Amino acid sequence: xxxxxxxxxxxxxxxxxxxxxxxxxxxxxxxxxxxxxxxxxxxxxxxxxxxxxxxxxxxxxxxxxxxxxxxxxxxxxxxxxxxxxxxxxxxxxxxxxxxxxxxxxxxxxxxxxxxxxxxxxxxxxxxxxxxxxxxxxxxxxxxxxxxxxxxxxxxxxxxxxxxxxxxxxxxxxxxxxxxxxxxxxxxxxxxxxxxxxxxxxxxxxxxxxxxxxxxxxxxxxxxxxxxxxxxxxxxxxxxxxxxxxxxxxxxxxxxxxxxxxxxxxxxxxxxxxxxxxxxxxxxxxxxxxxxxxxxxxx
Ligand code: NDP
Numbered sequence: 001x002x003x004x005x006x007x008x009x010x011x012x013x014x015x016x017x018x019x020x021x022x023x024x025x026x027x028x029x030x031x032x033x034x035x036x037x038x039x040x041x042x043x044x045x046x047x048x049x050x051x052x053x054x055x056x057x058x059x060x061x062x063x064x065x066x067x068x069x070x071x072x073x074x075x076x077x078x079x080x081x082x083x084x085x086x087x088x089x090x091x092x093x094x095x096x097x098x099x100x101x102x103x104x105x106x107x108x109x110x111x112x113x114x115x116x117x118x119x120x121x122x123x124x125x126x127x128x129x130x131x132x133x134x135x136x137x138x139x140x141x142x143x144x145x146x147x148x149x150x151x152x153x154x155x156x157x158x159x160x161x162x163x164x165x166x167x168x169x170x171x172x173x174x175x176x177x178x179x180x181x182x183x184x185x186x187x188x189x190x191x192x193x194x195x196x197x198x199x200x201x202x203x204x205x206x207x208x209x210x211x212x213x214x215x216x217x218x219x220x221x222x223x224x225x226x227x228x229x230x231x232x233x234x235x236x237x238x239x240x241x242x243x244x245x246x247x248x249x250x251x252x253x254x255x256x257x258x259x260x261x262x263x264x265x266x267x268x269x270x271x272x273x274x275x276x277x278x279x280x281x282x283x284x285x286x287x288x289x290x291x292x293x294x295x296x297x298x
Contacts, residue, residue: 004261012271019278022298023062034285035064036094037086042072042102051098057274087115093288094120094281120280131177138280143175145272146228158183163200165189166209175207208249218254227255227262230269
């Protein structure tokens with residue numbers, strides 16, 4: 001039996017259309033467009049590409065995009081002052097500081113400076129606390145996108161056994177909190193976990209966020225499980241090719257033979273991340289402008 005491929009690209013496209021519709025009604029109600037500010041320090045090529053595609057996607061769904069590109073040698077005080085200005089700017093609803101920052105900057109201090117009401121990456125301590133406490137707040141984009149894919153496929157997740165492999169602040173920990181809030185029985189595995197294949201085998205839901213190419217094998221997976229592969233890894237180039245293939249943390253072909261549904265890499269969780277970023281910016285805009293938005297509407 002072959003599993004279903006979860007089409008994150010199609011889901012993300014639908015979400016972006018919904019965001020654009022809500023962005024238009026927001027503009028009518030608030031008398032202004034929602035706005036997302038993105039801050040890039042230095043010229044790391046991958047970060048530049050991410051920032052450009054985020055800016056383009058923001059404009060495409062009818063929001064304002066404010067890009068702030070600062071030189072590599074920007075000092076801490078200048079960056080903090082920019083965050084303060086964006087926090088105070090009524091046209092800016094969301095602030096995203098592209099990580100990683102150059103080594104001389106204190107990344108944690110910069111993230112903590114972002115107003116929790118504009119924290120579209122959901123990484124400030126206040127956003128993290130709100131998530132743990134079950135209070136309304138902004139949630140990191142990749143785990144929230146992964147949860148949307150799971151709920152779309154499975155409906156209620158209540159009572160299901162979930163294993164999250166990885167405990168990063170960006171993915172693993174918030175993912176586990178979101179699954180717990182859906183009443184899953186959650187196990188968080190990491191590099192010190194003993195007998196990882198056996199732990200994974202118990203799970204109805206497996207979320208792999210490790211950064212190790214094709215680590216999760218087919219014989220680790222419980223028959224019929226749903227597998228969300230967050231990992232993005234580039235393999236070394238094959239002969240005659242300049243670029244290696246992108247693979248996830250799960251052996252896709254093996255998982256497809258055992259699971260009931262699997263996200264591919266690319267085209268699974270990846271496209272959800274930007275779509276949820278846009279969604280978060282618009283949710284923040286509604287709150288900041290005191291325009292009503294039903295829970296879970298977008
Ligand atoms: P981190 O490196 O921050 O965290 C990796 C986690 O995996 C750690 O908790 C680590 O454990 C755990 N780990 C490492 N080796 C093993 C192992 N052998 N067995 C079990 N657990 C292990 O990565 P991120 O969470 O930031 O990202 C994870 C992956 O997701 C990466 O491939 C990244 O590129 C991708 N990603 C994709 C996104 C998307 O949009 N699709 C967005 C963000 C990330 P320990 O804590 O013990 O060290």
